[in-house]
Amino acid sequence: MEYVLIAVSAALVNNVILARFLGLCSFMGVTTRIDTAVGMGAATTFCITVSAMIDWAVEHYLLEPYGLGYLRTVTFILVIAASVQFTEAVVRKISPSLFQMLGIYLPLITTNCAVLGVCLLLVEGKMSFIGSTVFALASSIGYSLVMVLFAGLRERLVLAEVPRLFAGPPIGFITASLLALSFMGFSGMSAH
Amino acid sequence: MLVAVGSLTVMGVALGGLLGIAARLLAVEENPLEEELKAMLPGSNCGQCGYVGCALAAAALAKGEAPVTVCPPGGRAVAESLAKKLGVTADLSLHQDKGPEYAVIEENLCIGCTRCIKECSVDAIVGATKQMHVVINEACHGCAKCFKVCPTDAIKMCRVPVTLSSWHWAKPEVGQYLH
Numbered sequence: 001m002e003y004v005l006i007a008v009s010a011a012l013v014n015n016v017i018l019a020r021f022l023g024l025c026s027f028m029g030v031t032t033r034i035d036t037a038v039g040m041g042a043a044t045t046f047c048i049t050v051s052a053m054i055d056w057a058v059e060h061y062l063l064e065p066y067g068l069g070y071l072r073t074v075t076f077i078l079v080i081a082a083s084v085q086f087t088e089a090v091v092r093k094i095s096p097s098l099f100q101m102l103g104i105y106l107p108l109i110t111t112n113c114a115v116l117g118v119c120l121l122l123v124e125g126k127m128s129f130i131g132s133t134v135f136a137l138a139s140s141i142g143y144s145l146v147m148v149l150f151a152g153l154r155e156r157l158v159l160a161e162v163p164r165l166f167a168g169p170p171i172g173f174i175t176a177s178l179l180a181l182s183f184m185g186f187s188g189m190s191a192h
Numbered sequence: 193m194l195v196a197v198g199s200l201t202v203m204g205v206a207l208g209g210l211l212g213i214a215a216r217l218l219a220v221e222e223n224p225l226e227e228e229l230k231a232m233l234p235g236s237n238c239g240q241c242g243y244v245g246c247a248l249a250a251a252a253l254a255k256g257e258a259p260v261t262v263c264p265p266g267g268r269a270v271a272e273s274l275a276k277k278l279g280v281t282a283d284l285s286l287h288q289d290k291g292p293e294y295a296v297i298e299e300n301l302c303i304g305c306t307r308c309i310k311e312c313s314v315d316a317i318v319g320a321t322k323q324m325h326v327v328i329n330e331a332c333h334g335c336a337k338c339f340k341v342c343p344t345d346a347i348k349m350c351r352v353p354v355t356l357s358s359w360h361w362a363k364p365e366v367g368q369y370l371h
Binding site: 068 | 195199200203204207208210211214215218219220
């Protein structure tokens with residue numbers, strides 16, 4: 001039950017993009033088409049989950065016992081960069097077509113602050129290993145969900161008649177704020 | 193201080209080594225010949241060769257799995273240049289160059305099934321369900337994929353008519369003097 005609560009809270013109530021405002025660059029940048037949004041969501045989900053698991057171990061067996069809290073950001077970024085590189089190699093080997101589709105977005109996951117943000121939130125929350133894995137997975141699923149939803153909205157927005165001054169990013173941000181407002185409806189669900 | 197420096201160094205070396213091993217194990221061998229062959233193919237990904245797109249056809253050519261006459265829209269010119277690149281002699285006797293073609297839909301036979309629209313690789317067919325379809329001649333590149341799927345044989349392939357602007361003198365036949 002505790003894990004279900006963690007998952008719902010991470011995916012919907014405290015959504016990475018719409019409630020914590022992390023990963024906004026890819027949120028605006030990659031969501032022009034649904035298929036790229038799906039690919040980005042899947043790759044980011046894998047990276048967040050793997051790096052959160054490794055970072056949990058690094059935090060508990062290296063940083064905390066030796067009092068190296070000030071090295072947290074550097075070591076976490078190191079782990080994230082390595083896991084992204086590894087993901088890239090695996091995707092390239094297993095599915096060349098997906099690799100071609102994702103293109104530049106794959107290496108850019110390294111600088112996606114949602115990945116580092118989730119890892120730092122784990123440390124702040126002082127979660128167990130399973131709890132933190134569930135939290136990371138649910139957060140990244142919430143991230144993918146919002147990416148796909150927003151990509152769908154933007155695909156329709158292209159066909160709409162928008163005043164010239166609002167065309168492009170401005171109307172995108174307005175739409176994002178409306179989507180964030182609708183996600184605020186979930187805040188009544190949480191026990192936290 | 194020592195622990196901090198040491199731990200970061202160890203982590204860096206370990207992760208770097210791991211990535212190095214992963215890169216070695218998951219290496220994707222790329223054939224430079226593939227890129228060159230891909231550039232010689234038409235690049236419209238029509239799929240008539242039986243491969244999914246020109247890139248995969250080029251890969252099969254590079255491995256020697258496909259004959260140089262693999263590309264029907266490319267015709268004789270592409271087959272000859274491929275044969276030259278790969279250093280093989282191509283049997284071009286069956287490869288008659290028919291000249292450019294385009295698809296035409298017979299209006300009274302079209303039942304509006306939209307199958308040809310789904311098949312067209314250059315979006316040259318206009319129409320809707322149970323409405324008559326029509327081919328935009330300027331966009332059609334004559335791959336004949338719609339011709340194959342049409343259930344009522346309403347599509348025929350026509351030679352692009354010779355107009356005043358496209359007519360030219362017959363090319364001089366050099367072959368007979370060389371041999």
